[in-house]
Amino acid sequence: MSNAIIKIENLKKQYENEEVVTPVLFGLDFVIKKGEFVAIMGPSGSGKSTLMHILGFLDKLSTGKYLFEDVDVSGLDDEQLAEMRGHKIGFVFQSFNLLPRTSVLENVMLPLVYTKLSQAERVEKAKKAIEAVGLTHRINNLSNQLSGGEKQRVAIARALVNDPSVIFADEPTGNLDSKSGLQIMKILQELNLKQGHTIILVTHEKYTAEHAERIIKMRDGLIESDEAVKNRLIAERVGELK
Amino acid sequence: MNFIENVNNSFHLIKQNKIRSFLTMLGIIIGIASVIMIISVGNGAQSLIFNQIKSQGSNLMAIFPGSTDKEGPPASVMGIVITTLKYDDVKALYDQSRIPEITAYTGYVRGSETAVWQGNKTDTTFIGVSSYLPTVEDTDTQIGNFFTEEEEKSMQKVAVLGSDTWKNLFGDQNPVGELVKIGKQSFRVIGVMRERGTSGFSNQDNQIYIPITVGQKLMLGINHLSYARLKVSDENKLDLVREEVKQILRDRHDILPGQPDDFDVRTQKESLDVLLQITNALKFFLAAIAGLALVVGGIGIMNIMLVSVQERIREIGLRKAVGAKNRQIMIQFLIETIVLTSIAGIVGILFGVLVSFLVAVVANALGYKWEFSISFFSIFLGVFVSSVIGLIFGLIPARRASKLDPIDALRYE
Numbered sequence: 036m037s038n039a040i041i042k043i044e045n046l047k048k049q050y051e052n053e054e055v056v057t058p059v060l061f062g063l064d065f066v067i068k069k070g071e072f073v074a075i076m077g078p079s080g081s082g083k084s085t086l087m088h089i090l091g092f093l094d095k096l097s098t099g100k101y102l103f104e105d106v107d108v109s110g111l112d113d114e115q116l117a118e119m120r121g122h123k124i125g126f127v128f129q130s131f132n133l134l135p136r137t138s139v140l141e142n143v144m145l146p147l148v149y150t151k152l153s154q155a156e157r158v159e160k161a162k163k164a165i166e167a168v169g170l171t172h173r174i175n176n177l178s179n180q181l182s183g184g185e186k187q188r189v190a191i192a193r194a195l196v197n198d199p200s201v202i203f204a205d206e207p208t209g210n211l212d213s214k215s216g217l218q219i220m221k222i223l224q225e226l227n228l229k230q231g232h233t234i235i236l237v238t239h240e241k242y243t244a245e246h247a248e249r250i251i252k253m254r255d256g257l258i259e260s261d262e263a264v265k266n267r268l269i270a271e272r273v274g275e276l277k
Numbered sequence: 278m279n280f281i282e283n284v285n286n287s288f289h290l291i292k293q294n295k296i297r298s299f300l301t302m303l304g305i306i307i308g309i310a311s312v313i314m315i316i317s318v319g320n321g322a323q324s325l326i327f328n329q330i331k332s333q334g335s336n337l338m339a340i341f342p343g344s345t346d347k348e349g350p351p352a353s354v355m356g357i358v359i360t361t362l363k364y365d366d367v368k369a370l371y372d373q374s375r376i377p378e379i380t381a382y383t384g385y386v387r388g389s390e391t392a393v394w395q396g397n398k399t400d401t402t403f404i405g406v407s408s409y410l411p412t413v414e415d416t417d418t419q420i421g422n423f424f425t426e427e428e429e430k431s432m433q434k435v436a437v438l439g440s441d442t443w444k445n446l447f448g449d450q451n452p453v454g455e456l457v458k459i460g461k462q463s464f465r466v467i468g469v470m471r472e473r474g475t476s477g478f479s480n481q482d483n484q485i486y487i488p489i490t491v492g493q494k495l496m497l498g499i500n501h502l503s504y505a506r507l508k509v510s511d512e513n514k515l516d517l518v519r520e521e522v523k524q525i526l527r528d529r530h531d532i533l534p535g536q537p538d539d540f541d542v543r544t545q546k547e548s549l550d551v552l553l554q555i556t557n558a559l560k561f562f563l564a565a566i567a568g569l570a571l572v573v574g575g576i577g578i579m580n581i582m583l584v585s586v587q588e589r590i591r592e593i594g595l596r597k598a599v600g601a602k603n604r605q606i607m608i609q610f611l612i613e614t615i616v617l618t619s620i621a622g623i624v625g626i627l628f629g630v631l632v633s634f635l636v637a638v639v640a641n642a643l644g645y646k647w648e649f650s651i652s653f654f655s656i657f658l659g660v661f662v663s664s665v666i667g668l669i670f671g672l673i674p675a676r677r678a679s680k681l682d683p684i685d686a687l688r689y690e
């Protein structure tokens with residue numbers, strides 16, 4: 036097994052609805068190695084989210100090749116894809132996507148509900164993930180009683196809880212103020228540096244992107260550049276992160 | 278998720294979405310409860326009518342004015358006034374002694390009036406009948422006497438009170454010899470009937486019997502009868518007697534051969550058959566209403582299910598995004614729907630039975646002999662239809678949503 040976790044070759048995507056064909060990705064190639072922290076940047080509409088959804092098994096590619104941990108994804112059926120989503124990846128959305136009127140603990144436990152773990156194991160794992168994002172004091176709050184930053188931290192805990200191989204974060208700081216945004220970056224960076232999680236992050240902000248070790252820039256469905264970050268920023272603890 | 282977790286989770290989700298759950302359940306509750314109620318009330322009403330008619334004996338024959346076809350009820354019962362049947366016709370049947378089997382007869386006329394005694398008032402029905410009424414209807418007085426043929430012929434203003442009318446006017450006091458005003462006329466009370474209960478939908482105890490002659494001339498100013506009844510000594514000769522009665526009446530009414538009767542003679546059994554038809558039609562009508570209630574309830578369930586699934590497509594997307602398989606989502610929805618329909622079903626059954634029971638209690642309190650019965654068929658029908666609708670409209674959209682790519686479901690607006 037190579038240390039490449041994600042490998043795409045000439046990946047293309049076009050949306051086809053009601054006879055309108057919208058090509059979005061025009062042939063992308065890259066490799067992401069285990070333990071890497073990659074930021075994807077690019078103007079709005081350049082196809083960043085589309086790419087993330089395909090890599091995160093939420094959407095299907097049109098043509099090209101996608102190898103995840105050396106397995107060709109195109110050969111997987113619905114059930115196996117669900118399996119991959121449940122065990123291999125964690126996804127953090129810009130718009131949080133928490134279950135409404137549901138406690139922090141239950142939200143974080145959601146991915147484990149579909150595993151064979153016992154209830155006690157689920158609670159234990161969820162508590163650990165909640166601790167990692169510093170929300171232990173909010174564990175029984177309902178999702179609608181949280182601030183935006185707290186919601187996103189719950190979403191990160193949820194993405195973490197099944198020990199995924201890759202964490203995808205699509206503009207996780209996009210809806211947050213700079214202070215909450217920094218907290219999120221601090222958490223993601225710690226996950227990467229201290230626990231060795233592979234992280235792929237989409238962002239508009241150069242400043243945020245420079246917390247990663249590598250930046251892939253996209254434009255109009257193509258890769259414009261793919262470079263290492265020269266002076267990587269390290270997020271400091273901002274405010275109270277209990 | 279195993280089964281128990283799924284059930285727990287369902288309760289949890291139902292609680293979390295109180296309004297949505299409540300609306301869904303409301304549709305099911307209304308559907309089931311109304312089916313149970315309507316069918317129970319229909320059966321109760323039918324039993325009520327039948328028990329009363331049967332209790333009056335099977336050797337009675339009724340004569341209604343106007344001709345009607347055998348299958349339907351007499352025209353006069355439907356509220357049409359026909360004046361061709363006279364008291365002399367009925368007396369003639371008896372007097373001619375051509376038909377020895379007729380042992381008693383009475384005509385009927387009736388009206389509503391207020392009865393007053395020393396300032397006590399009660400709204401009541403006065404009924405002009407023959408002196409033979411106690412024999413015909415198989416009843417008697419508890420105080421005093423019924424009026425005699427002489428009193429009837431000489432148009433005495435005498436009255437026999439029903440037991441409720443007596444209590445309303447006099448309390449426990451003996452009314453015999455007192456003067457009671459019925460409308461504008463004063464009547465001397467000569468007796469009180471024993472308690473008789475209800476017949477059809479009228480309370481036989483809140484009535485005043487007066488001589489038919491007085492009823493026709495003084496009270497109503499008419500000379501026809503609403504209907505008449507004959508008592509026949511031998512039940513087996515009813516058909517024979519009917520033919521003779523018909524012949525005599527045709528002669529008296531100068532009806533030429535080939536012309537139809539202008540009256541209708543029915544035995545008690547025939548009346549029962551006709552009533553059976555009427556009440557069956559009523560039951561059919563009620564069943565149609567029950568069906569309508571089910572459809573309305575069903576549409577309610579369907580709408581709420583559709584709306585809630587729209588709401589939940591995003592949730593389905595999220596669950597799929599974190600690893601739920603289609604099958605797991607379907608099981609979750611299935612169990613949730615079953616839990617919801619079961620709770621609603623139980624509430625609906627309890628509610629329907631309770632209301633049916635209350636109707637029976639109230640009807641009995643009002644003096645009707647109302648049998649409280651719940652048909653298992655109605656419970657089955659209500660529960661079956663509601664749950665099938667719940668399942669279909671809960672699961673089909675969920676199934677569609679579970680087939681979407683997670684991102685399409687998540688993006689759903």
Ligand SMILES: Nc1ncnc2c1ncn2[C@@H]1O[C@H](COP(=O)(O)OP(=O)(O)OP(=O)(O)O)[C@@H](O)[C@H]1O
Pocket residue numbers: 050051052057059077078079080081082083084085086
């Ligand atoms: N379901 C769809 N059907 C058709 N076109 C789509 C669909 N989803 C996205 N697109 C198109 O694909 C292109 C890329 O969209 P995408 O969301 O990947 O952009 P993005 O780089 O994430 O932009 P942003 O920075 O604004 O989030 C857009 O032009 C968009 O209109």
Ligand SMILES: [Mg+2]
Pocket residue numbers: 083084085205
């Ligand atoms: Mg995007």
